[in-house]
Amino acid sequence: MVLNGPNLNLLGTREPALYGSATLADIEVQVRERAAALGASVTFAQSNHEGELVDLVQGIGGNAEGAIVNLGAYTHTSLALRDAFLAAPIPFVEVHLSNLFKREAERHHSVTADLAVGMVTGFGAAGYLLALEALVGVLRARR
Amino acid sequence: MVLNGPNLNLLGTREPALYGSATLADIEVQVRERAAALGASVTFAQSNHEGELVDLVQGIGGNAEGAIVNLGAYTHTSLALRDAFLAAPIPFVEVHLSNLFKREAERHHSVTADLAVGMVTGFGAAGYLLALEALVGVLRARR
Amino acid sequence: MVLNGPNLNLLGTREPALYGSATLADIEVQVRERAAALGASVTFAQSNHEGELVDLVQGIGGNAEGAIVNLGAYTHTSLALRDAFLAAPIPFVEVHLSNLFKREAERHHSVTADLAVGMVTGFGAAGYLLALEALVGVLRARR
Amino acid sequence: MVLNGPNLNLLGTREPALYGSATLADIEVQVRERAAALGASVTFAQSNHEGELVDLVQGIGGNAEGAIVNLGAYTHTSLALRDAFLAAPIPFVEVHLSNLFKREAERHHSVTADLAVGMVTGFGAAGYLLALEALVGVLRARR
Amino acid sequence: MVLNGPNLNLLGTREPALYGSATLADIEVQVRERAAALGASVTFAQSNHEGELVDLVQGIGGNAEGAIVNLGAYTHTSLALRDAFLAAPIPFVEVHLSNLFKREAERHHSVTADLAVGMVTGFGAAGYLLALEALVGVLRARR
Amino acid sequence: MVLNGPNLNLLGTREPALYGSATLADIEVQVRERAAALGASVTFAQSNHEGELVDLVQGIGGNAEGAIVNLGAYTHTSLALRDAFLAAPIPFVEVHLSNLFKREAERHHSVTADLAVGMVTGFGAAGYLLALEALVGVLRARR
Amino acid sequence: MVLNGPNLNLLGTREPALYGSATLADIEVQVRERAAALGASVTFAQSNHEGELVDLVQGIGGNAEGAIVNLGAYTHTSLALRDAFLAAPIPFVEVHLSNLFKREAERHHSVTADLAVGMVTGFGAAGYLLALEALVGVLRARR
Amino acid sequence: MVLNGPNLNLLGTREPALYGSATLADIEVQVRERAAALGASVTFAQSNHEGELVDLVQGIGGNAEGAIVNLGAYTHTSLALRDAFLAAPIPFVEVHLSNLFKREAERHHSVTADLAVGMVTGFGAAGYLLALEALVGVLRARR
Amino acid sequence: MVLNGPNLNLLGTREPALYGSATLADIEVQVRERAAALGASVTFAQSNHEGELVDLVQGIGGNAEGAIVNLGAYTHTSLALRDAFLAAPIPFVEVHLSNLFKREAERHHSVTADLAVGMVTGFGAAGYLLALEALVGVLRARR
Amino acid sequence: MVLNGPNLNLLGTREPALYGSATLADIEVQVRERAAALGASVTFAQSNHEGELVDLVQGIGGNAEGAIVNLGAYTHTSLALRDAFLAAPIPFVEVHLSNLFKREAERHHSVTADLAVGMVTGFGAAGYLLALEALVGVLRARR
């Protein structure tokens, strides 16, 4: 499961200097290819609605063994998503396209990062592939 | 009206050591029984969506004389729900399953508590029954 | 485009001492009339849902040359809406019915105001007309 | 054991708009009646002296199975009482007549609330009865 | 009465990218024209001296029915001017040429804004005209 | 009623460079003389115990028309005494021997000063006489 | 020397509920009478200009043996006046008409209070008389 | 003089994992023995009452050449005890059973530590013996 | 242009231990001599009035190629002077007689220092000569 | 270049539950293998000395095209290393073994992260491999 938050549907057109020119669909293709190479399969989801994201996280345990998560702006504000992840039975890796530490101070803090296995931040679309590799490694080590 | 916020639909399965093993349906049964005993009737609602909860609070005056409210994580972050309660014409009691004061610091603050008649926190599912009793008392005193 | 956030659908009934007795429909009529006088046309939208508002802002560039925005309580909390405006290709003016500086401290801060052309605050329904006039001026100066 | 802190001996005469017109003696009568109905018995104590309250809490384990505690202003300042409760072998419920969250900011914090089972705040004298009911429930569940 | 604070006499030459190329005299002409169109008349004053501005505000009640006020840097620091406005018997509108929220943090706070009817910020010289329109509307509604 | 808090019984011997060489008994004599000259009479009390001071304030209404209060270190820490004065039906004047503003920062704040008519600080023993004069003036103006 | 800061020339008309109905001229008469009774004479000065007040304080040593000072709003903001008092060779007493501790938090701090002998706050016009009495006492004790 | 504050009478039974199993009486025996070996004698006192502790500190000069002080929770909150030690004419050593720096942040601060010769913290009952040795050394060096 | 702020006219008499015994006239003589030696000429100005200093800075571009500035206490508080320097077309060097970093914390911050070429602080009257040398060097490098 | 800071020489023995059982030599072997597979070569360095690390960073441009950096505790405190990286002409990736966001608050901040391309945190030794892959991708994209 690869879960994407608000405004990530605009990728490729939104501030390309900051977020790159790949669209979310481009990233999905790359992630699927890498997943296939690693013997895994992935589901993609995106929503601008905090509540829908909460619904998705609540259902995540039945649909996936692990998750790659980019909650966009909700990363910094949503206690409701934090609570949903607290109740989720699977490990997840947090990924951000831009380097959070180069952004405004309120984006240096993530309400979910301490629940994640780890975080990959600053490598653009390539960060999803690194996160996938990391997650597959974690899942294999746990078996 | 008993209004429940995000992740409360997971009750019974989500962190049972913290929130108890009763489901929201179990609580609904208990609250209905106690309400009947007190000569009152109740409506139950739950949503993970902040906007839907705002809609519900906006409609609350036409549907109920008072409310029992557990906004989950939105308790600590939602000014939009605070504004909705500011406009609501009925008294409400705030209830929390866990003792907020045993949780992280950001959960010690509630954006709606000063608008409520009062708060009951820390008694698990039983808190809903205490809140109901308190609310019925307040409503009878106002008549 | 005139975009309105949570609880603004209650205008006229919600705390009239603070927000005035005009309903959002009344304001829409006045804005349309003034727009016609200025040779412009307007679309009105309102939602209590942060995600729907993000959707609306994402689509704003295709539908309008500029926007008048009153995000209600999300003005103070929604980084997701800030991100949506960061990606929006058109200028907007922020308007508030009440004078934000007479309200509680957390309402003195706006997460979108530094992205707006400017702000008009404190003049009730008339503020929408002033914002319209300001926006039309800005758009004409840019041509 | 129902333990009452400074100025609660003034109940009924002290700021009745805030604290109600019931005296502490009136509350004692109501609590005794409800306790009898629940098959329990209660002891009442009140003191304006922090040291006497520490003494009372130190002796609480020998005299009671549980406690209802309203420490008045010491709720917000007394680490000595916090230490005494840390050493006390019985569960207690914290009760406040007024809604702490409607008061000044320094009254939103309680130095003992995280040690309590939970808190009931804002329901006036009725809060003692709710606290009693809650405490009896907790004690029965622990047996 | 249109009251202007320190450095506004430099308008047109001082940081034109930020404040525009209109001089204070240009603005005065525009405001007088718009006032005439609205059936009102205006007096203009400017000073770099806090004390002179206090004197002007003290005399404002005898000279005008309302005021448009741009106190420049004193907006953020002068409690003496705040006190003078507290004693002034007429409504005023606060106006700023640049968008305060795009400036440094210490310029986001105004010591007089909560005393004003409202604020118009970010529209350059046009802001004075919007403020005039707003003020005339307020004065007519009060009659 | 002249009420004195902790360590004021040491006056004359405790840090005379800071507090002066007059003992509390010396001050009592001076205050009685001045009171007699003003046609008033006074009672003196001192205690190192916060609880006893609360008891004294609770009983103050029956014993006096007004009070002069020097709570010593409890001035800065005792919410219990603040609550007692909130319930007291008579006006009081706060007095301090040393100039609080020359002391450490935590002594610049008084938990009772906003409840007092006013404060006299920094004039040593003479401050009691000034406070007496002020209090008598206030009581006569209220008649 | 009795030195008065900004807006004190409005006394009697400015917020009489807060500052009383006596004008500064009324206070001057009362202070002169009391001074005569104490065998002293006084000069009165008032200015709304921080710079003029600095000039007055600089000249204070040649004109007076001591001063009574009410700097109005400059009490809370003027480091320049603090510097002037640091260089002044005579003792002064700070006086405020309203009780500073009942005002907004930024008025609880005085930049000159630690340089003064002491402060008298909250007794309206009578505070000037108390300050005079205190100052005369201090000057006589120093001879 | 060995002075002990609130809840130290519970030693041995109160949180033995934190404070050890020695009672205060056990410690008294050990301290007396070590004092005898060092040619000194000691008095022991304990109280849960802040006021009684103030009384004890006020009388300390007449009864002892130096003191060992463990004020328990009052260490962190009691300005009244700080004032009493400011007036006390003898040196004292502050001792704490547990390591204050392993406790909550509010226990890292002591209102009396800067008045003490020094502090010994974290060595359980043995800390009293180390404090005694340190104090005897200081007293001998001063002779 | 050498610009001097409030209380600098007292130099030589005001706190000589801190500011030295040279008067401002003495410094003017030394600066003129050194300027002559460097082939430059200087104008001196001093005012206690913030507004006059703003006027002087506004006119500085027409009168000088560069400035040496000691704004005294306004260094730490005057946004109006900061704005005036923002609009000034010439480089300036900030100088302070005492070492700001040895003073109270509020004097460690300068509202103009980031606009200056640099700062010289702590060398008494000699600092003006060093500032002159630095300024001449900067002006020559820019030609 | 792979640069390792203080205490990383202890890897494998230091808190293995937190940092894993791989030694730094084990990691070096894995990184060399992966580098070879990617057609790159690596140098490893480790030091406990801040100054030596500054020396290494100063020399980094001559020795490598990019760097993988784990500065251990200096990540959070060393402005000197930040300055060295500011002057370094090559891109670097920051890596941490443990998830910084699960650690104490002072470890959530990195003084170099905003200078890095990005950060990989929380994946143990595998993080070095992910960082290598990310760095190689960045270097190839820049060619």
Place this chain on the structure above:
Amino acid sequence: MVLNGPNLNLLGTREPALYGSATLADIEVQVRERAAALGASVTFAQSNHEGELVDLVQGIGGNAEGAIVNLGAYTHTSLALRDAFLAAPIPFVEVHLSNLFKREAERHHSVTADLAVGMVTGFGAAGYLLALEALVGVLRARR
């Protein structure tokens, strides 16, 4: 092992009023004598270099059963030393010559104190002997 940090090699000459006239060599002699009396032996080390101290702490487990540690200024700033102690397998006692609580606020905090058994502060050279005694007691109790 007795480990000493920066500037402790200057003992006896550096600020003797604060740190005493004993040199580090003098202290070493005293500690060796007391250790011999207690049947223990000690190694002494001192360094001004943070990195060398990290090296020493890393090697501490092989050389000693326990340590007495005075890290000088690094006590307050070095996370690298904190990390080294986190990995060290032996107990240590922290000692400071001066009373940290009489020093500036930034010296009240120690980054290692919560890892130590306890702290002895304020007794000059004698503090090393007390720390030795405490450490020997702890080591014997653990056997």
Place this chain on the structure above:
Amino acid sequence: MVLNGPNLNLLGTREPALYGSATLADIEVQVRERAAALGASVTFAQSNHEGELVDLVQGIGGNAEGAIVNLGAYTHTSLALRDAFLAAPIPFVEVHLSNLFKREAERHHSVTADLAVGMVTGFGAAGYLLALEALVGVLRARR
């Protein structure tokens, strides 16, 4: 003695827009020439190692009558260097190439500036010559 801290060995190549194109060797030549002209001689030292700089400061008294000090990034973080200067028997002048007040907030604070005679900041390499002149003046005045 001219003492230079971390990264100053990179001068001329490191961020020349900020620090200028002169190397440290160039500066040394200029300082030696100016020193010769003033009848003084200088020693230059630079190190990236905090410990080495502490060693150098400890030995400074034997080698020089005064010092010019640019500690680079350690200016803002090193309490160990502050302690070394506290023990140094000679005056020093602090110099910075760039204007500290134009840099990030954490570079506005210097841990040694209050120990220095004064500071020269913002004049690039010329600042060393100004500092030399200032230091020679101070040393001559002290003779």
